[in-house]
Amino acid sequence: MSCGLWKETLALAEDYLYLCCTSPRPAPPPPSESATAMRRLAQDMETQHQARFHSLAQTFLRQCGPDPCSSLRKVIEELVGDGHLNWGRVVSLFTFTGVLARQLLEQNGTKLGLDPGQELEQESGNCRGLAETIADYLGEEKKDWLLENDGWEGFCKFSRSAREVGQDSSMKTALFAAAGVGLAGLTFLLVR
Secondary structure: OHHHHHHHHHHHHHHHHHHHHHOOOOOOOOOOHHHHHHHHHHHHHHHHOHHHHHHHHHHHHHHOOOOHHHHHHHHHHHHHOOOOOOHHHHHHHHHHHHHHHHHHHHHHHHHHOOOHHHHHHHHHHHHHHHHHHHHHHHHHHOHHHHHHOOHHHHHHHHHHHHHHOOOOOHHHHHHHHHHHHHHHHHHHHHHO
């Protein structure tokens, strides 16, 4: 199941990052219920904390050097390394990485003077590397946590319960509060 969990995590990360990098072009439909849920929750989180995510991604890009994937891995390890992984932090990780992928594409496309076809190729490489970084961490390092929480089906259950209690619910507030702890940690990591 571990290999299957890694593949499912990779597919989920690739879908979300591709969605972030293709806007305003229409994205293909999500490949799974977990991808649908991640798209919705991560986009809601980005909307709610847009200025902070964009600022953090810009700070990250100034500090990461030539290999954003290894730097992202270090940030992920510190962000969830306190042993308090939860679905809110997972969503904040996907949200941050989506903003990061979009900014990398914009930065690299501008620097290199790429035309739209070349941007698509650049975007695919950035998204794949970042998606693999997420999959390696969540699908391997945190596979026990994922399995204890019913894998991505558990995420779907979490998402459905958040949706059922409504937009202004305490469940959604709790999701964003849990992610906010992750955002605060991310802010601390990037500004020190």
